[in-house]
Amino acid sequence: MPDPQTQKGHVVLVGAGPGDPDLLTLRALNYIQKGDVIVHDRLVSDDILSLVPEGVEKVFVGKAPGRHILKQDEINDLLVELANKHKLIIRLKGGDPFVFGRGSEEAEYLLKHGISYDVVPGITAAAGCGAAARIPLTHRGMARSVRFITGHHKEGHGLDIDWASLADPEMTVVIYMGLKNLNNIVANMVQAGRAPDTPAAIVENGATDKQRIAYTTLGNLPTTRLEGNFKPPSLLIVGQVVEVAKILNND
Structure with missing residues (x-):
């Protein structure tokens, strides 16, 4: 024994x-x-x-x-x-x-x-914040895939992301920890071919009683972040599915 x-x-x-x-x-x-x-x-x-x-x-x-x-x-x-x-x-x-x-x-x-x-396992932020904001991560005829990426990187290292792989207009991109490097993320996605008028959202403290949501576009994400004074923890969702939220929220 x-x-x-x-x-x-x-x-x-x-x-x-x-x-x-x-x-x-x-x-x-x-x-x-x-x-x-x-x-x-x-x-x-x-x-x-x-x-x-x-x-x-x-x-x-x-x-x-x-x-x-x-x-x-x-x-x-x-x-x-x-x-x-x-x-x-x-x-x-x-x-x-x-x-x-x-x-x-x-x-x-x-x-x-x-x-x-x-x-x-737990409900990850992409699923929890998406549901709370009424943003489906996939939607037939609109989004056939989802990509989770992190906007955070090790000190002294750049964002090691295949930006071209995010250009598919039928892909929903969910960005964790992206506020600090938001300007670089947006610039790289647009340069790689993602349209700047792609619908986007910022969800702060998603699925909690402190939740705040802003609907915007990819190109306007940095301005929306500053004007709304969004802070971590915030999730970024980019894709046509954000438009569906306007219907599901009766906006």
């Missing part, structure tokens, strides 16, 4: 969705309420954190553009450290752990250190 003192804990990478507790999966809620310690990001809402039982340790490791409480390597080390002290560690992430959430990096690190893990 293994020595209980040498057994390592189990880490569960849990997707918290876009912020509304009602959009949590039942499995996510179950883990949130039975974990020994909760390690959470900045995008996990206070409403969701309120579901953590009283007395359970909550560790904030949030990251904002240019401001990191802990670097990713430090977060990885922290998970290993906690797994040596606790039985069940909940790594709570906004959206889905495997969609621009670096969950796979953390999973790899855990495996290298002999720590078991599991993954609970």
Whole structure:
């Protein structure tokens, strides 16, 4: 029989969705309420954190553009450290752990250190914000594909994106973390062939009670962002499907 003192804990990478507790999966809620310690990001809402039982340790490791409480390597080390002290560690992430959430990096690190893990999917921002703004990501005869890209890049590196691949007028492009590099994103997409009058939207704090939405065009995204003073977390959606929102919202 293994020595209980040498057994390592189990880490569960849990997707918290876009912020509304009602959009949590039942499995996510179950883990949130039975974990020994909760390690959470900045995008996990206070409403969701309120579901953590009283007395359970909550560790904030949030990251904002240019401001990191802990670097990713430090977060990885922290998970290993906690797994040596606790039985069940909940790594709570906004959206889905495997969609621009670096969950796979953390999973790899855990495996290298002999720590078991599991993954609970969450509603990713593209789906949550799209539905909240009444923007379908696909629509027959209008959008036959969807592309998720990140507008964020490593310090000292440019945006490594095949811009020409985004020029298809029947493709919906969803841009995560795109505000900081918005001018470059728009310029590159237009230069690669995407029409500047392509419908577009900015969704700030999507699927929460703080949600704000602006409908505009690709070329006017930077102006719309400045005039509306949009801030992270904001999602950008570019494509003809944004026009459908006007119908679904009875505008």
